[in-house]
Amino acid sequence: MNLFDPFKLRGLSLRNRIAVSPMCMYSCVDGRVNDWHLVHLGSRAVGGAGLVIAEASAVSPEGRISPADAGLYREEHVAAWAPVTAFIRAQGAVPGVQLAHAGRKASTAAPWEGGRPVGAEAGGWSPLLAASALAFNEASQTPQALDLAGIEAIKAAFVQAAQRALAAGFELVELHAAHGYLLHQFLSPLSNRREDFYGGSFDNRTRLLREIVTAVRAVWPERLPLLVRLSATDWADSDGWEIEQSIALARQLGELGVDLIDVSSGGTLARATIPVAPGFQVPFAARIRREAGIATAAVGLITEPEQAQRIVAAGEADLVLLARELLRDPYWPYHAAKALGQALASPPQYQRAW
Secondary structure, three states, X not given: OOOOOOEEEOOEEXXXXXXXXXXXXXXXXXXXXXXXXXXXXXXXXXXXXXXXXXXXXXXXXXXXXXOOOEEXXXXXXXXXXXXXXXXXXXXXXXXXXXXXXXXXXXXXXXXXXXXXXXXXXXXXXXXXXXXXXXXXXXXXXXXXXXXXXXXXXXXXXXXXXXXXXXXXXXXXXXXXXXXXXXXXXXXXXXOOOOOOOOOOOHHHHOHHHHHHHHHHHHHOOOOOOEEEEEEOOOOOOOOOOOHHHHHHHHHHHHHOOOOEEEEEOOOOOOOOOOOOOOOOOXXXXXXXXXXXXXXXXXXXXXXXXXXXXXXXXXXXXXXXXXXXXXXXXXXXXXXXXXXXXXXXXXXXXXXXXX
């Protein structure tokens, strides 16, 4: 495998194995995207990525990370997203979207405003919803533990958001079950202290995600891929979610119709010791791919063309997802192709530059 080989996912063929990782822009009003998103995501499609995954888009208003988050919880969001997906597709990339619920990490300010929890005076809300009534940190609201009716509403919200994503022109959906957000809150014993059949055992803690996958797969077209982002580990000293559980869950998700696991890590603990270094999460993607028998994407401090090529060529992951590097350089795929001696067709408007 090579970085610039096509990659087939169900009925789609990605032109290469470079994907834009979902990155929140904190630039919406009531969940509605705008020209910023068209230019931001569109430029990465022009820049040569095979897959462009739009930012975490909330399945309900209270599921937003911040008041300025994107959403797919209203019909009007469909019309706002439609020109974005059409432009991405016209540039030869596949438009995807990440569906999310922030749970106990909701109602916070944008990062450049400190990321602190915000109240109603700043557009925030309460109560926050979570697996258990455990605050994320000392400054956070204590969330309300979801009852069974609330869990059913969450499942329905993910299904409805997936249907809106399809209507908006997205061809790939990723369910966000990482980074300490709601679905990860159910997975991790550090944030899930429930005593019903959504808590306790591995099967119980993974039940909600498996049910949502099943429900979304039922309405998402068979020809289109479904992805799940997992935090492979909580980076906890003990009692957290770990790679062995991620492997077991990934195996089950594959049987339920998930096509690829987007492998990240962390997010449950407000303070964790993480050995951050180039490609530090790649071994997790490699183990899940090898031991669960499912395609994976690697993400996390992947910045150099040779590094990305090694990951794919060694079979450690099927895709590489770039985030901050693509913020710095939307045209990274062209620079990578040149560095690796590979061909990557550019738009005719830009050909004189290459």
